[in-house]
Amino acid sequence: MTMCVSALALTSLDAVARIGRMSFQELFSVDDMEHAEGWRKLFCNVYFSTFVTLAFGFILTQIGYANIWPLFGSANQLLSALVLATLCVFLKVTGRNNKMLFPPLVIMLCVTFTASGAAPDCNGQGHLCTLPPLLPSPPVRPPGALSSSQTACS
Structure with a gap:
């Protein structure tokens, strides 16, 4: 096995x-x-x-796989929406009825863009990008702490 x-x-x-x-x-x-x-x-x-x-x-x-998986899912859903759009064009060009594909096409596009735009990050909060930021965020100073340009006398 x-x-x-x-x-x-x-x-x-x-x-x-x-x-x-x-x-x-x-x-x-x-x-x-x-x-x-x-x-x-x-x-x-x-x-x-x-x-x-x-x-x-x-x-x-x-x-990390937690960040790759939403990208993979969004790519799969977007691929299915593109297939539906291609079928709509093909049926229109060949003179056949393509109206039955519009509702699933719109649903697939809405679901794909909503899922890729609201993917949860590690803290469970949604954001527009599923990849982590490339640059680290600046450190958070506790209230009342002095910055590097301030001194205790100023």
């Missing part, structure tokens, strides 16, 4: 790393890569793009 779980984890990690790497490379690739700028060639390098993809994954794991 342990071997099966390990194999599942490793193949999932391999698939995610490959898809992330290919997406990263496609973001910077052009049709004529032989005459592309040096930075494009660097970003499309297999080893460099793999390192960047795995580094982003490592950073996300260090933030």
